[in-house]
Amino acid sequence: MDLWLIGELALTGALVGLMYALVAVGIVLVYKTSGVANFAQGAIAMSGGYATWAIAAFLGLPMWVAIPLALVAMFGFGMLVEHAVLRHMVGQPVIMIIMVTFGIEIFLRGFMPGTFGVAVKRLDLGIPQAPMFLGEMLINRAYLVGGAVSAALILAAIVLFNSRAGIVMRAVSDDQGASWSVGIRVERAIAVAWGLAGATATAAGILWGSVQGIDWSLSLLLMKALAIAILGGLDSIPGVLLAGLIVGVCESLATGVIDPLVGGGTRDIVASVIIVLTLLVRPYGLFGREHIERV
Amino acid sequence: MLLSLNNVEVVYDRVFLAVKSVSIDVGEGGLVALLGANGAGKSTTLKSVSGLLKPERGAVTRGEIAFAGRDLLALDPPERVRAGIAHVLEGRRVFGHLTPEENLLAATTMHGDRAHVKRLMERTFAWFPRLSERARTQAGYLSGGEQQMLAIGRALMTEPKLLLLDEPSLGLAPFLVDEIFDIIRRINKEAGVAVLLVEQNAAAALEVAEVAYVIDNGRVVMNGTAEVVKANPDVEAAYLGGGHSVDFRAVKHYRRRRRWLT
Structure with missing residues (x-):
């Protein structure tokens, strides 16, 4: 192997x-x-892709108009999910909340293709198909653009x-009661977080949609x-950046190196192995905060 | 009057009557202490003012609360903070994963002007020099006294007209209790912030307060200037640890009088 x-x-x-990682940010x-x-989050990313496609296809708008519109719409959708359901x-116990969000995932997975048709939708961002050569390395331009945009958005999230x-x-995540006591509008902060989750997921949905087309399988993200x-670490955005790189590289190497030996199919195992190993070895992740216990 | 509670009744979970009929007045720039035993309804009374009953499924079911001429009950908690009420919760409740600096910043959502926020920040650090020394460690690792200072400093970032303090001396070493009460007095005198202070440490509270209310079993059973309350033999026996007497007649007297006036 060279x-x-x-x-x-x-x-x-x-x-x-x-x-x-851009999907994980949300x-x-x-x-x-x-x-x-x-x-x-996976189905929200998928819905963002559908929304962009629908705005472009039904309203006949160019991509550079459709994308901001879709981002705004999905920001609203994120806030709506929070407002209508999670509030x-x-x-309620954690398990109920997990079930509800997962229910939304399954619902959207069915609803979006059901509404717009199951055929794969093409989302053309105008990125040239021809690969780029870096020495002898072949780099897909769509991935290059996607990676760069994602990195920029993740960095923006860190700044935010x-x-x-x-x-x-x-502060809201630390202590809601104390947040109220100093005038923080807790509900609004949480709604904005959901809105941002919707918008970042949409950005990811658009990038992925341009690579593999838009259908229900986007929600597998x-x-x-x-x-x-x-x-x-679940609550660290720099952690997302690093973990994204790790997961991506591991997956790619597994596909390239192990697949030929075992006959394929290792790509999807990598993510699950990483989930299980992390939870066993370091449950709070690479950068997750530990519970502070003052002695 | 800056704040006046009029016959306030608070019910938790629609069944549990925690505060029965409490009327309290706090004047502009006043320092009022609210004394009483565990579970008497002191914290509940404060929460009825700051609006923090809701997360605990409590509600004011009767009575009025007016603040600077406005009806408080119509406002939600963030609005009440904007009206000028800051509540320092029992147990300090600092944002443990944030630094002290970030704790203070988190309490400035009502101020649009950056320069103003910076001035407030400097004022707070001037009041609590110890916090500026530790401005970059996570607040969860501060000592209890430092956390209490941070909690008070954080509340002051909202520029309150009225500060509600719930057990600021809880779990602190005696010399720190003195320091905290000193700060409370200074905030009251120098910044002109009215204070409504809930304390189990009645002796310390009566040292700084001008007026005191004694609350028992959800009712105000006595009120007056701090001197008058301090001099009351029942308060002395029940809360100040005085009147240690094994004299049977005294015990009887205490029992009879603990029925108060209700």
Whole structure:
């Protein structure tokens, strides 16, 4: 196996990993603000892809108009999910909340293809199909653009979390009662987190849609995103960035190196193995916060 | 009056009557202590003012609360903070994973002006120099006294007209209790912030307060200036640890008088 191939696999994996990580950002955002595990993120990404396609196809708008519109619409959709469903679940056991978000995932998985038809929708961002050569490495331009956009958005999320708005979100996740006592509008902060989760998921849905087309299988991004969120620590965005790279590279190398030996199919195992191993070895992930116990 | 509670009744879970009929007045710039035993309804009374009953499924079912001429019960908790009420909760409740600096910033959502926030921040650090020394460690690792200072400092970032303090001395070493009460007095005198103070440490509270209310079993059973309340033999026996007497007649007297006026 030559080094160029390994390099190509690793680089492609890293780019793909960043695109996965963009889906995970929404899970972390929501968890970090409200402590809710958001299992609907994969289907929200898929819905974002559908929304973009629908706006472009039915309204006949160019992509550069359709994309911002879809981002705004899905921001609203995220807030709607919080408002209509999760606000009423406050105080319920964790398992109920997980079930509700997962229910939303399954619902959207059926609803979107049901509404727009099951055929794969093409989303053309105008990225040239021809691969790019880096030495002897072949790099898919769609992944390159996707990885770069994802990295930029994740960095923006990190900046956001260190601004006052981000501090407020973290305060809400620490102690809702105390947040109320100092004038933080807790419900609004949580709704905004869901809105941002919707918008980032849509960005990911668009990027992935441009690579593989839009159909229900986009919602399977949930598995990768969960693996990344858990590995990164569930409440750390830098963790998402690093974990995304790890998951992407591992997956890509597994596909390139192990697949020929065992006859394929290792790609989807990687994410699940990472979830299980993380939970066994380091349950709070790479950067997750531990519960502070003052002695 | 800055704050006046008029015959307030609070019910939890629609069944449990925690506060029966409480009337309390806090004047502009006043320092009022609310004393009483465990479970007397002191914290509940404070929460009825700050609006934090809702997360605990409590509600004011009777009576009025007016603050600076406005009806408080119509406002939700963030609105009440914007009206000028800051509540320092029992047990300090700092944001443990945030640094002290971030704790203070989190309490400034009502201020749009960055320079103003910076001034408030400097004022708070000037009041609590110890916090500025530890401004970059996670607040969860601060000592109990430092956390209490942070909780008070955080509340002051909202620029309150009225500060509600719930057991600020809880679990602190005696010299820290003195320091905290000193700070409370300074905030009241220098910044002109009215304080409604809930305490089990009645001796310390009566040192700083001008007016005191004694609350027992969800009712105000006595009120007056701190001197008058302090001098009352029942308060002395019940809350100040005075009047240690094994004299049978005294015990009887205490029992008879503990029925108060109700």
